[in-house]
Amino acid sequence: MTEAGGGKERLLRAAVEYVAANGVGERSLRQIAAALGTSHRMLIYHFGSKEGLFVEVVRAMEERQRELLAELTAAEDDPIDAARRFWARLADPALWPHERLFFELYGRALQGDPAALPLLDGIVDTWVTALVGPLEKAGTAPDAARAQARLGLAVARGLLLDLLATGDRAGVDAAMEEFTRMYAATLPPR
Structure with missing residues (x-):
């Protein structure tokens, strides 16, 4: 997946599924981004931080x-x-x-x-x-x-x-x- 195709809603849906399947553990934002098929920069752009992403997942x-x-x-x-x-x-x-x-x-x-x-x-x-x-x-x-x-x-x-x-x-x-x-x-x- 390219970063241009990583809209916030798609990333959020993917993050919800990722957390359901894997939990959160001690994964870095880079590890989460890689699992979602995007970059950590795109996650920061859309969610502000790893915690911001998790708040949106919840x-x-x-x-x-x-x-x-x-x-x-x-x-x-x-x-x-x-x-x-x-x-x-x-x-x-x-x-x-x-x-x-x-x-x-x-x-x-x-x-x-x-x-x-x-x-x-x-x-x-x-x-x-x-x-x-x-x-x-x-x-x-x-x-x-x-x-x-x-x-x-x-x-x-x-x-x-x-x-x-x-x-x-x-x-x-x-x-x-x-x-x-x-x-x-x-x-x-x-």
């Missing part, structure tokens, strides 16, 4: 996950079934490299790392907004839906972190199922 993955959530909630009449299917996708080992990158960058942003700070823009609000619609559709009042969306986001992120740290899929799935059952009990009768 944002792209988060957007894909929100699109999946929207598809599931549009296709499912039962929000609990949609939640279970969504969790199964989030907990899929194929996503673990992305989730490790997410938590690494999230931690760095919280420590004030300037390269990672952009990740914090909307990191909670975009998910709360995405979750409120399905909750309201299921009959939850708007104020309660916002609080429940934030709680659901915190539980999912906490359980993903637990899963990555322990590898205890059965234990984490059981905890999510318990949370899902508790939430189901708050829904109005259908």
